[in-house]
Amino acid sequence: MNDKLKNRILCAAFVFIIAGGFALHLLMPDKALSISERRKLAQAPSISLTSMLSGKFSTAFDDYVLDQFPGRDSFRTLKAIVQYYMLRQKDNNGIFLAEGNIGKLEYPLSESSVLRAAQKICSLREQYFPDANVYLSLVPDKSYFLAAQNGYPALDYEKMLDLLQKNTEGVTYIDIFDTLSADKYYTTDAHWRQECLHDTALRLAEGLGVEDAFAWDYEAHTLPDFYGVYYGQAALPFPPDTLTYLTSATTDGAQVYNIETQGTTSVYDLGKLTDGKSMDMYDVFLSGAAAVLTVTNPNASEAAKGRELILFRDSFGSSIAPLLLDCYETITLVDIRYIASEFLSQYVDFHGQDVLFLYSTTIINNSAMLK
Amino acid sequence: MLFSSITFLYFFLPVVLLLYFLAPRRLKNTVLLLASLVFYAYGEPRLVVLMLASVLSGYVHGLLIERFRGKRLGRVFLVSSICFSLAPLLVFKYADFFLTNLNALGASLPLLKLALPIGISFYTFQILSYTVDVARGTTKAQRNIIDLATYIALFPQLIAGPIVRYTDVEAALRTRTHSTEAVGDGALRFSIGLGKKVLLANLLGELCAALKAAEPSVLGSWGYAVSLCLQIYFDFSGYSDMAIGLGTMLGFRFPENFNYPFIAKSATEFWRRWHMTLGSWFRDYVYIPLGGSRVGAWKHVRNILIVWCLTGFWHGASWNFIAWGLFFGVLLIAEKLFFGRWLERAPRALQHVYLLLAALISFLIFDAATLADAGKAIAGLFGGAPFTNAQGLYSLSSYFVVLVLAAFGATPLPKMLFTRFAATPVGEKLTPILSLLFMAALLLVSTAYLVDGSFNPFLYFRF
Numbered sequence: 157m158n159d160k161l162k163n164r165i166l167c168a169a170f171v172f173i174i175a176g177g178f179a180l181h182l183l184m185p186d187k188a189l190s191i192s193e194r195r196k197l198a199q200a201p202s203i204s205l206t207s208m209l210s211g212k213f214s215t216a217f218d219d220y221v222l223d224q225f226p227g228r229d230s231f232r233t234l235k236a237i238v239q240y241y242m243l244r245q246k247d248n249n250g251i252f253l254a255e256g257n258i259g260k261l262e263y264p265l266s267e268s269s270v271l272r273a274a275q276k277i278c279s280l281r282e283q284y285f286p287d288a289n290v291y292l293s294l295v296p297d298k299s300y301f302l303a304a305q306n307g308y309p310a311l312d313y314e315k316m317l318d319l320l321q322k323n324t325e326g327v328t329y330i331d332i333f334d335t336l337s338a339d340k341y342y343t344t345d346a347h348w349r350q351e352c353l354h355d356t357a358l359r360l361a362e363g364l365g366v367e368d369a370f371a372w373d374y375e376a377h378t379l380p381d382f383y384g385v386y387y388g389q390a391a392l393p394f395p396p397d398t399l400t401y402l403t404s405a406t407t408d409g410a411q412v413y414n415i416e417t418q419g420t421t422s423v424y425d426l427g428k429l430t431d432g433k434s435m436d437m438y439d440v441f442l443s444g445a446a447a448v449l450t451v452t453n454p455n456a457s458e459a460a461k462g463r464e465l466i467l468f469r470d471s472f473g474s475s476i477a478p479l480l481l482d483c484y485e486t487i488t489l490v491d492i493r494y495i496a497s498e499f500l501s502q503y504v505d506f507h508g509q510d511v512l513f514l515y516s517t518t519i520i521n522n523s524a525m526l527k
Numbered sequence: 528m529l530f531s532s533i534t535f536l537y538f539f540l541p542v543v544l545l546l547y548f549l550a551p552r553r554l555k556n557t558v559l560l561l562a563s564l565v566f567y568a569y570g571e572p573r574l575v576v577l578m579l580a581s582v583l584s585g586y587v588h589g590l591l592i593e594r595f596r597g598k599r600l601g602r603v604f605l606v607s608s609i610c611f612s613l614a615p616l617l618v619f620k621y622a623d624f625f626l627t628n629l630n631a632l633g634a635s636l637p638l639l640k641l642a643l644p645i646g647i648s649f650y651t652f653q654i655l656s657y658t659v660d661v662a663r664g665t666t667k668a669q670r671n672i673i674d675l676a677t678y679i680a681l682f683p684q685l686i687a688g689p690i691v692r693y694t695d696v697e698a699a700l701r702t703r704t705h706s707t708e709a710v711g712d713g714a715l716r717f718s719i720g721l722g723k724k725v726l727l728a729n730l731l732g733e734l735c736a737a738l739k740a741a742e743p744s745v746l747g748s749w750g751y752a753v754s755l756c757l758q759i760y761f762d763f764s765g766y767s768d769m770a771i772g773l774g775t776m777l778g779f780r781f782p783e784n785f786n787y788p789f790i791a792k793s794a795t796e797f798w799r800r801w802h803m804t805l806g807s808w809f810r811d812y813v814y815i816p817l818g819g820s821r822v823g824a825w826k827h828v829r830n831i832l833i834v835w836c837l838t839g840f841w842h843g844a845s846w847n848f849i850a851w852g853l854f855f856g857v858l859l860i861a862e863k864l865f866f867g868r869w870l871e872r873a874p875r876a877l878q879h880v881y882l883l884l885a886a887l888i889s890f891l892i893f894d895a896a897t898l899a900d901a902g903k904a905i906a907g908l909f910g911g912a913p914f915t916n917a918q919g920l921y922s923l924s925s926y927f928v929v930l931v932l933a934a935f936g937a938t939p940l941p942k943m944l945f946t947r948f949a950a951t952p953v954g955e956k957l958t959p960i961l962s963l964l965f966m967a968a969l970l971l972v973s974t975a976y977l978v979d980g981s982f983n984p985f986l987y988f989r990f
Contacts, residue, residue: 162959163711169963170714171544173970177537209572214528221533225978235975243730243932246925249979264918309921391979 180226187224192232192388194435197223232391240392246308251390254306257343258386258394259298263309266521270316273523274323277513280468280497281327284506288466291364292320293330295472295516298346301338311517320520327513330363332356342397345384346518347438350475351376351400357479364510366483369459374402379429382437399437407478409455415448415503423451423478441474447495448488448503451477456485464509466490470519493519496527528569530717530769531724533977536970539566543682547777548705556677556700559777566682567645574644577615582676584611585654586669589661593668601662608658616651619643624844646686648841650679652808657693659812666694674700683773687766689784690804696779703778713775715966720768722969723761725976727936730929731758737922747919748907752887754926755894757933760788763802789937792878793870794858794885805841809834824864831863832856842893847901851892858885 190197201207201216208214225231239248246252250261281290296313303310313333321329340352348356354372361370382399407423414421421427425443428434434444442449453460464486467473470493477487488504495503519525528535543562550558568575588608595601623638630636657675660666669675678700684691731754738751767784774781788801798806810819817830832853839852862870870878888905895901923930935941948954 160708162962163708163715165959165963166711166715166966167707168711169967170711170718170970171541173967174537175541175545177974178541181537211570211572214534214569214572218532218534221538222978225533225537225974228978231971231975231978234972235979238972238975242928244928246921307921307924309918 177226181221181224184224184226189435190223190228190388191435192229192383192391194385194388200224229391233393236391248391249389251386252303252306252308253390253392254302254308255338257298257302257338257341258384258390259302259308260346260386260389261303261308262297262299262518262521263303263311265312265316267315267319269521269523270319271323273515273520273526274320276492276497276523276526277324277327277468280492280500281511283497284500284504285466285508285511288506288508289365289510290327291330291510291512292324292327293332293360293363293512293514294320294520295348295514296333296336297516297518298338298341300333300517301336301341311521313517316517316520328363330360330512332359335359342382342384342399344387344390344394344397345382345438346386346516347384347472347475349400350402350441350479353476353479357476360476360512360514361480361483364465364480364483364512366460366463366480369457369463369483371404371406371482372479374404374407376400376402377424379437379440384438385436399440401440401475402479404482406453406455406482410451410453410478410481412442413450413452414443414446415450416446423481438471438474442477442489444474445471445494446489446491448490448500451481451487451489453481453485453487457482459483461485464488466504466506466509466511468492468511468513468515470515472516473514476514492527493525494527528566530766530773531721531973531977533974534569536721536974536977539569544710544776556673559682560673560677560680563677563680563682563685567680567685571645574642577619577644577647578650578680579676581612581615581650581654582672582679584608585657585679586672586675588658589668589675590670592658592662596662596664605658605662609655612651612654612658615644616647619647621840621844649688649690650685652690652805653679653692656690656808656812660692660694666697669693669697669700681774681779683770683777683779684781687763687770688802688804689767689770689782690808691774691779691781692808695782699779705778709778710776713772713777715772715962716775717769717772718966718969718973720765720770720772721973723765723768723936725765725973726969727929727933728758728762728765729976729980730926731755731761731933734758734922734926734929737926738919741918741922742916743907743912744914744916744919745908745910745912746915746923748904748912750919750923750930752891752904752908754930754933756789756886756890757930757937759890759893760785760937761933787937787939789883789886790879790939791882792875793862793867793882794855795862795867797882797886798855798859805838809838813837828860828864831860835859846898847892847895850898850901851889854889854892 186199187197189195198216198219200220201213203213207216236248239245240253247261252259252261277292294317299308299310300313302308317329335355336348341348358367358370361367377400379399379401380396382397384397387394387396401424403424410423412421412423421443423442424440426440428439428443429437436444438444442451460483463484465480465484465488467477467487467489469477469489469491473489477489481487488509490500490504528539547555547558547562564575567578585608588604588611591604592601592608595604618639619641620643623640626636626638657666657678661668669678678691678693678696681691734754735751735758738747738754741747764785771781771783782804784802784804786800786803788797791797791800814830814834817833818826819830820827822830835852835856836849837852838855839848839850842848842851870881887908891904892901895904949958
């Protein structure tokens with residue numbers, strides 16, 4: 157009797173769960189984007205005999221049902237909770253929690269990647285600016301401050317630096333590691349907080365020899381509810397960050413020209429918050445990812461007049477470039493993740509400007525993305 | 528299509544169960560057959576034709592063998608049936624292995640590079656058992672091709688077993704009973720299998736990958752060997768549980784395939800508990816026809832070696848699988864002829880250590896890409912690297928709870944404890960609700976892992 161009752165209950169529950177999932181899938185509208193994961197979601201594939209026979213339909217359908225599963229984000233949260241708190245695993249998809257912060261595992265050191273990055277710097281120098289002053293600075297990823305200290309494997313940063321410096325002869329290295337700490341990064345994001353970068357920007361200005369025009373006279377503006385890229389990956393309930401951006405007469409007067417769109421915007425692009433296209437609030441800084449941007453400072457001081465900087469950068473450069481603007485009349489930001497190096501001369505006029513390579517250690521350890 | 532996929536769980540299964548239970552009794556096998564063909568074609572749209580051709584061959588040969596049973600022509604049709612059944616397996620699974628080895632000996636033959644049809648090893652063995660049983664007269668030939676095709680293509684056991692013999696389901700194909708109780712019972716078994724696969728085997732697979740990618744260390748090598756053993760066990764036994772559970776829901780009773788193999792005390796006992804349907808298949812269709820143990824000592828040894836060479840080769844067209852099979856063959860011979868009696872008298876702990884060590888080494892051979900890699904993996908257990916390193920320690924500590932749960936789950940203890948609890952007055956009252964919570968948790972957490980993940984292959988998928 158007990159077994160019968162038990163099995164009837166199990167039957168009802170099983171049918172309820174699988175049929176419920178099926179019905180909800182059919183009834184709920186498909187979503188276009190996953191904000192938490194910063195990506196487009198797969199849509200229902202079209203059926204054709206060719207796609208069926210080739211097996212492409214089944215692959216696309218599997219992707220579609222995974223992406224559009226009802227309550228997908230809640231299920232991802234359930235998985236994260238089970239993984240962290242029940243199975244006591246130290247990370248979930250490489251995301252770990254330490255000191256109230258969300259970090260991402262980045263290890264082991266890929267020496268070949270570091271050498272590739274060094275080679276890229278040297279080849280760019282040789283091709284476009286053999287006589288310029290060339291500088292290199294690395295932005296430590298958040299794991300530098302969180303991983304080893306909390307029992308997580310970390311990159312061998314010393315070896316990375318050593319390899320880079322030994323293989324970029326003639327390039328001056330500017331060390332900014334000691335100007336940073338874990339609390340100078342967003343809790344839920346990979347990036348640093350612009351409002352915490354005084355020491356870092358000053359160190360770079362000193363290294364570049366332009367500290368005479370360096371200024372720190374900013375007004376802070378805050379944007380609440382910044383859910384960074386790690387927030388979505390961690391899939392755990394976590395309080396959002398507040399994004400602060402710093403304005404001054406210099407940043408207000410500066411103009412940003414985007415070679416790709418051939419449009420001009422301001423240093424802080426608040427339109428990114430409402431355009432419905434951007435999935436990341438960090439895009440407020442210089443409008444987010446772009447291959448080539450030229451920032452001109454019409455209010456450049458006497459000391460800064462005539463000074464130009466070419467900044468080879470990743471996304472960290474977007475938030476620190478405005479803080480160096482007082483020191484230059486023009487800063488050209490180049491992101492060779494989005495433009496092949498061999499086409500650069502079509503878009504950038506290299507004529508003896510100072511050149512700074514500013515990359516996060518994550519990019520150096522995954523340099524295949526540098527084209 | 529994989530059982531542990533959202534497509535199967537939340538699309539295929541609810542639709543098939545609905546159609547199946549709505550269909551009148553006489554059409555249930557047709558519904559099952561069509562569902563099985565969709566299930567197969569979803570992953571292998573073109574190769575479904577090959578499976579149907581094998582079904583047709585089995586059907587025709589079954590009838591002919593029965594018609595001429597006891598006559599010379601009957602034996603001719605049996606041989607023909609075996610050839611027709613094995614030919615696709617030889618071409619699709621083994622041709623390149625033989626060609627590669629011939630090329631290594633100096634030939635220069637082009638490889639076929641054919642995709643291996645999913646489940647071909649399983650359905651080939653099922654067809655073989657059917658025609659051989661008809662030839663032996665232990666069963667009648669099936670006259671209804673829909674029923675025979677349903678047996679061979681039945682989606683719960685089509686792609687990764689257990690190897691269900693025709694005689695196991697012959698009666699159920701004609702008439703079987705259905706009930707909500709059976710669906711509930713099967714659902715619980717299915718959910719346990721899903722949990723084994725998604726929550727243990729997949730996570731152990733991640734640990735294996737992490738340890739394989741880490742710098743070598745002795746502790747890491749042992750961790751890898753243990754997690755690999757458990758991964759293969761939970762992957763395959765999880766699949767078998769899901770298959771058995773689905774079969775129960777549909778009114779079939781499939782044979783058990785695993786019985787806590789790691790509690791065995793000898794290699795002989797291990798193979799009575801591991802992949803039981805394959806072991807009994809080789810026993811009944813190869814070992815006993817060769818004379819089994821009722822022959823002279825040398826022939827007995829020969830028979831064992833043949834069976835275990837074939838068992839290894841069945842798992843994959845590679846020397847390491849043959850070596851894996853022969854490793855067990857040699858152990859079984861040694862146990863029968865040399866130290867079996869001594870082992871029986873040895874302390875139980877020693878018996879378990881012996882079996883577990885043998886199992887660890889065997890699965891390192893099983894897993895390696897080449898025999899040289901297998902040698903390296905086994906040597907890694909005994910030195911040649913630092914005792915431990917940071918990466919290995921991190922991975923092992925991160926998966927420590929998973930490893931403990933898996934080790935505990937590989938023993939009969941959880942079931943024994945639950946059964947004892949269920950027998951108490953409190954347990955009797957709480958069992959329905961606890962079973963419900965357990966099943967729902969397994970289903971929902973497995974779903975959460977599937978939704979979060981993207982790559983989820985079965986280890987036994989291609990065998």
